[in-house]
Amino acid sequence: MNLKMIPTAYAKKPSMEQRDYQIHYNRDTALTPLKSRLKSHVHPHYELYFLISGQVNYHVDPHRFALKSGDMILIRPGQPHHAELIQSKDPYERYILWLHPSYLENSSTESTDLQIAFKSINFQDSHLSLSGDMIVLLDNLLHRIWVQSQLQEYGADLLARIYIKELLIIVARAKLNDPPCERSKPLNNEKLLAETLDYIHAHIHEAMTVEHIANHLFVSRSFLSKMFTANMNISLHKYIVQKKMSFAKQELLSGESIHLICEKFGFGDYSTFYRAFQREFGMSPRLYVQSMKDVR
Incomplete structure (x- = not known):
């Protein structure tokens, strides 16, 4: 079965009430009408934002991050945030994964807290700049989560949740294993x-x-x-x-x-x-x- 990736329309994003998670794939080429919707906002759930392409400065109060393809933003409940778009030849393409706090709490164990991916570790807080291999791995996992979320087939709901757990564990390990401040170095050239x-x-x-x-x-x-x-x-x-x-x-x-x-x-x-x-x-x-x- 072939499943065409149809971007989620901003106006059609459903509420997170009574939901464990939501994943959205967005791709925009005309940024002018989109910019008016990108105001600073907060919500009661966790958000994992993964930039596929486009020129973006992302604000997570009180910080501003100049993103490149494959960068990730991790947002905790109640954190003000918004994207600042820069005109580019490339489409503004990204995955957005919303996670209910109670879902992460209930999915965690005594030795593995799935919320740790969103905590400040080694001076890394909201912004995570990934290696090339990690970008490919997480892009593939997010795609799998998105695919399973669209299906009504047997086991799709469990597979999506398995991939979400794998994603969060990989992200947490990346933050735990990175040397302090390594990602804070300014770009040269x-x-x-x-x-x-x-x-x-x-x-x-x-x-x-x-x-x-x-x-x-x-x-x-x-x-x-x-x-x-x-x-x-x-x-x-x-x-x-x-x-x-x-x-x-x-x-x-x-x-x-x-x-x-x-x-x-x-x-x-x-x-x-x-x-x-x-x-x-x-x-x-x-x-x-x-x-x-x-x-x-």
């Missing part, structure tokens, strides 16, 4: 980094290389690679591959043929795409599609 990310997003369907990007930005390949790795905690080449794989994964789940995806994302031939997919997800493209059908 912020303009060059933004231009690099813009170029990747704009040419995601091409067979781009680090050298292509360096030539376009008039910098050396070595300098660009070192700058990107220092700021993103992932190599530029690996980031490009992961970004292509993330888009390719969505295309596979929407029913697009593997050979068309190979061409669409500039892999040249199936064997190259197969090897890259196997490295990223630990299974072949066909097996991945089948595994997602099995859990649905």
Whole structure:
């Protein structure tokens, strides 16, 4: 079964009353009408916000965070917060997961408090900047939660809750295991980094290389690679591959043929795409599609 990802409309988000959780997938390209709705607000539930793409400054009183793709915001009940959108070529795309406090309390054990992901640890509070591998993992988990929340099939409700627990444990471990203040360091070469990310997003369907990007930005390949790795905690080449794989994964789940995806994302031939997919997800493209059908 193919399940098309239809973004949740802002006006149609139901209340959290009598609900354990809600997950929303939002994708906006026209930001002007959206901006008027993004006023500072509070709510009585936890919120996990995961930015897929777009240019956003996120405010969680009293802090302001300049977000990049794959960043996460963790909001506790009663914390004022809002997004400040910046005009960009990229769509404003994100997952928002709402969690009722009583649901997290009842799902916790004596040794594992699921609310700890939202607590201040190692001087990390609301903002979590993730490594490339972690971004792919959490993006995949959020997608699975969203899929199961849309289904009426046997076991879908339990699978969604299993994935939510896994997500919260991974996020808590990331905060617990990170050195204090590591994520608070200012970005170096912020303009060059933004231009690099813009170029990747704009040419995601091409067979781009680090050298292509360096030539376009008039910098050396070595300098660009070192700058990107220092700021993103992932190599530029690996980031490009992961970004292509993330888009390719969505295309596979929407029913697009593997050979068309190979061409669409500039892999040249199936064997190259197969090897890259196997490295990223630990299974072949066909097996991945089948595994997602099995859990649905």
